[in-house]
Amino acid sequence: MKSYFRTEIAGMEGYVPGEQPKLENLCKLNTNENAFPPSPAVKRAIAELDWERLRRYPDPLADALRDKIAEVFGLKRENVIAGNGSDDILTMLFRCFTSPELPMACLYPTYSLYPELAKMQGAAVIPVPLAPRTFELPGDLLKRVEKANLLIITRPNAPTGNSFPLETMRELCRNFDGVVLFDEAYADFADDNCMEFVKEFPNVIVSRTFSKSYALAGLRLGFAVGSPELIAGMFKVKDSYNLDRMTQALGLAAFSDRAYLKECSEKIRTIRKDFTERLENLGFQVVPSQTNFVFAAPPDRDGERCFRALRDRAIIVRYFRGPETGDYVRITIGTPKEMDRVITALREIYANPGAN
Template structure:
């Protein structure tokens, strides 16, 4: 067979996303950290009133309408914002702009495994530094690694913990490369790192509308950084990466903070209840500031529970990798979905 690909592409493994059942399938889906509630009615109204002209013409290339709306919500100038086809695209843009063979991409583990895939695509050197058992960030080791790009997720996935503000400040002040603070789950916590963007020009904060705004299917994310940093990222992004419909719907969604905050409050309350219920079943639960829980079964037989729950029509996430192979990541669903999960777990614990 003819080999068409670069050697690093041949050697790499593909990123494996969470399972996506077919539409209409009666599945309780708690494996991809999607919001269980519908998007803002204001966003749905935009969708129902699409002008055909939006489809005929190319969209505004920088997502200007959305940038203006996000600017008002966040209190940052609109030219400090870059919009992407999901936050994943922006992660790819950063790697394309800043990483290459001979340069390092650094991040703690366990975390979002897409970072490894993106770095492998650029044949960059990958430095994975283990978290401690209590998920304290290995700050000194990360600084010493001297990455051209350093990724930090806060709240982190799959642990759900928030990285201490003083640790992020230390990284920002001592790293010579780009510090990417991935805040995909920021809507579910009280802390954020946006202030660091104004203080350090090597910091970019990445956010998404997939989680807090219930728009995972829309594919819209954004980054906030000093225009000096964004200048290089705009050079490598696709010309028209944000479609007109996504921009319009996203603008309505981010402008409706009242609705988003109401949904987030329900998820936080459900998170507390589900954590309590799982602890009563003997699961070890890590404190979470996200819309999911990291859970360790009493007998640490995580793969068994994953497989059996799947048979019962409940999808959760299992990572077969060191440090996670005895744990499960469970997305917070509605109270009814969470109760169905708990009842299924009770049955499995009683019949095992």
């Protein structure tokens, strides 16, 4: 059959989202959703929505939301753009800064959507392999990415969960001749972030999502901040009405409740610390995490066996095949009760080497 697709699209495999399983007594810890509900302010905002206004188009610029984001981070409205999830932000970035003549660079392993977006633009991908087991940056990072026009640093990184020294990031921004995107989906669970770099460097963009720390994965909302020139360029390729009225209202309510954000993030950090220690007591190697998940290698370093054995017990975690990642499973930080269930299951699995 004749193909009507562009060569780039015909050759793509496409991004595969995390599984949304339907199992009884499910413990779902595979897609890094928040262990706790959204801010109560979101519930109030839903009750206050005027359903009649849904016949009108939403604000195409999301100005109220952008103003609040700018206020919190000490920026101006023109420094901020909002999108239908951070994936929408990424699509804008790839439209703006990549092409067959403009390669992009990203870490490896990292978020697997990046190469797929590059393929859509016909852009070459320059992978930067992280160190085995520690997943640290190579010392010659700048040399490796010098031909790229867009460099993505996922910080903290996914699926590994670790972060990279802030001063190293600053030097990278200072010396890279292109646009640096810090994808900070998990920044609210980390010890530091790169948001202030937007004020220091004209080539830096920082993206955030509402799916993780704000517990709004079902809403689809993200944003990016950068210099007015970079943000203005992104507006040129943004879909006309990319954020509906409800998303803007609920996002504003969630973002405005800074106390609730801090409270939930600290709870997750506490649970993460306790869970990490318990995993290590079972013989797991756990990559130091700055996220709401852990990347952990079981005692036999057979990540697939661990994944399948947990699945048999209706505990769903994430497994990534490959020589760099196959030793590990990625486990979302859930509630204390969910973490207890995981530990109980793992004790059973690894107390009996023949257990499945």
